Amino acid sequence: MTLTVLYFAWLRERIGAPRDTLETSATTVAELVAELRAVDERYALAFSDLASIRVALDQELSEFDAPLAGVREVAFFPPMTGG
Amino acid sequence: MAIRVQADPFDYGGECASFAAEAEGAGAVVSFCGLVRDNDGTLRGMEIEHYPGMTERALAAIEAQARARWDLADVLVVHRYGAMAPGDMIMMVATASRHRADAFAAAEFLMDYLKSRAPFWKKEHSAQGTDWVAAKAEDEDALNRW
Numbered sequence: 001m002t003l004t005v006l007y008f009a010w011l012r013e014r015i016g017a018p019r020d021t022l023e024t025s026a027t028t029v030a031e032l033v034a035e036l037r038a039v040d041e042r043y044a045l046a047f048s049d050l051a052s053i054r055v056a057l058d059q060e061l062s063e064f065d066a067p068l069a070g071v072r073e074v075a076f077f078p079p080m081t082g083g
Numbered sequence: 084m085a086i087r088v089q090a091d092p093f094d095y096g097g098e099c100a101s102f103a104a105e106a107e108g109a110g111a112v113v114s115f116c117g118l119v120r121d122n123d124g125t126l127r128g129m130e131i132e133h134y135p136g137m138t139e140r141a142l143a144a145i146e147a148q149a150r151a152r153w154d155l156a157d158v159l160v161v162h163r164y165g166a167m168a169p170g171d172m173i174m175m176v177a178t179a180s181r182h183r184a185d186a187f188a189a190a191e192f193l194m195d196y197l198k199s200r201a202p203f204w205k206k207e208h209s210a211q212g213t214d215w216v217a218a219k220a221e222d223e224d225a226l227n228r229w
Contacts, residue, residue, distance in 0.1 A: 009132055009204035010215050059137035061200070075134060075202075079218035082162065082203035083117050083174060083194055 001025070001068070003032070007046075008077035011053065014046035029055050029064045032074065047076075054079055085158075086142045088133065090165040095175055102159050106179030109156035113186040114177040115194060121169040125210040131164045131173065134202035138162075145196040149178070152192070152229075153185040160193065162203065195225045 005020045012018050026032035037044045047053065055062050056075040068074070087093075095116050103112045119129045146158050155178055162174040176193045180186040205216040 006134070008134055008202070009206070012132075056134070056137055056202070059134070059140050061141075075137065077134070077202065078204060078215065079223075080199055080202050081205045081216045081218050082201040083198040 003068070003071065004073045005032075005036070006073065006075040008075065010078055011046050011076050015042055024068075026068055028068060029057070029062065029066050029074065032068060033064065052078060085160070086139060086146065087161045088135075088138050088142070089161070089163055092163070092172065093161050093175065095172055098159065098161065098175060099177060102157065102177045102179065106157045108181065109179035109186075110181050111183035111186040112177060112179045113183070113190040114175060115190055116175040117173045117194075119167050119169050119171045119173055126169045127208045127210070128169070129167045129171075129173075129208070130206045131167065132204045132206070133162075133164045137202050141201045142197070145193060145200060148196070149189045149192050153178075153180065153189045155180050155185060155189055158189070158193070160197070162197070162201070164203065192229055195222075195229065198222045199226065 001024055003022055003024055005022060007015050007018060024032060024035055026035055033047050033050065037047050050064060053076055055064060057066060057071045058073050099114045106112060142160050146160065149155065149158060157179040159177040167173060176190055178186040178189040180189070199218060199222045207214055207216060
C-alpha cells in the first residue's frame with residue numbers, strides 16, 4: 001500500500017520534510033509509527049512522545065489504533081492551536 | 084455561509100457590515116475577532132501554519148454542528164495563515180440569528196472548536212527565540228461544556 005504521510009509544525013521541523021510517500025504493510029496507525037521510528041534518529045525523536053501528537057486519516061482526526069485499510073493520506077501534527 | 088482560509092488580511096468592520104446586511108431574517112449578529120497577542124512586550128511576530136484541505140473540511144464540520152444546534156441565519160469564519168505582526172487580526176467569526184442567545188452561544192461554540200479542532204499551529208518569534216505555541220488543557224476542557 002502506498003501512503004502519503006504529512007507532517008506539520010514541530011513534527012515537520014524535527015523530521016526535516018513536510019511529507020513522505022512510502023510503501024508500507026502497516027495495518028494500523030500505531031504500526032506505521034513503529035515503521036517511521038525505525039527510519040532514523042530524526043523520526044525516532046519526532047515520534048518519541050505520542051501523547052503530544054495527533055493523527056488525521058484522509059483529513060479526518062483519528063486515533064493511533066485506527067486501521068489504515070483504504071487510507072491514502074496520513075497526517076501527524078501537534079495538538080492544534082487555532083483561533 | 085462562508086468559510087475562508089487566507090493569507091491576506093481582512094477588513095473586520097467591512098466583513099461585519101456586509102454579513103449583517105445579508106443575514107436575511109436575522110435580528111442579531113455576534114462577531115468575534117482574534118488578534119496576535121503580545122504577552123510581555125517581546126513578541127516580534129507570529130507564523131501560522133495550516134493543513135490545506137483538512138482546514139476547510141474541519142471548519143465546515145464545526146459550522147455544520149453549530150447550525151444543527153442553534154437556529155442560525157448565517158455563519159462566517161475567516162482564518163488567516165502565514166506571517167503576522169503583534170496586534171494583527173488572525174481570524175474572525177460572525178453568527179446571525181433571529182434572537183441574540185443563539186448567535187452568542189454559536190459564536191462561543193465555534194471559537195471553542197476552532198481552537199482545538201481546526202488544524203492550525205502558531206509559532207511565535209520573540210526576543211527569547213522561536214517557539215511553537217502549546218495547546219492549553221483548558222482549551223480542550225472548554226469543549227466539554229458543549
